Amino acid sequence: MILENEQQRVEQIASRIQDIIELLGEDSARQGLVKTPMRAAKALWYVTRGYRQDTDKVINDAVFDSPSHDMVMVKDIEFYSMCEHHMLPFFGHISIAYIPDGKVLGLSKVARLVDVYARRLQLQERFTVEVCKAVMDAAGAKGVMAISSAGHMCMKMRGVEKQDSTTTVVSAVGVFENDDALRNQFFASL
């Protein structure tokens, strides 16, 4: 899956990770750690693969004509991302609704778009906005609204160590921005 020039980048990441392991006070030659740098590098490469994905290719023309202008909602799509401040995971669910304008997106494509923006160094706030805009563009929608809720390892494992806190972010573009009835319909559908 990893291309030849990508292989070189992954190998460089692995060598940096070996340095980090030693700087942390570990013996990188210890039996259990010998293969860790390359495994960790491949894992990092995988969880940031959104950088190397193209939204057009992800959508792959799965946009279909539809006369409906009623709200389409895809609920509770799970996502896994990495906080850009600490490079620690944050993960949870996002629900997305859009108002079609003659076209609808293949439902699995909404989830694929979520992955493109989750699989990189992110802020939950920006992630939620980017997903809205991507769905808006891909579907040519009249408006998109999303709510994400996630637990952040940088909150749970370090810092304030608030183990049960979740962060919720709401984002709206297009007709959802200033139509209270539509926004209420969104919240009522959750």
Ligand SMILES: [Zn+2]
């Ligand atoms: Zn963080």
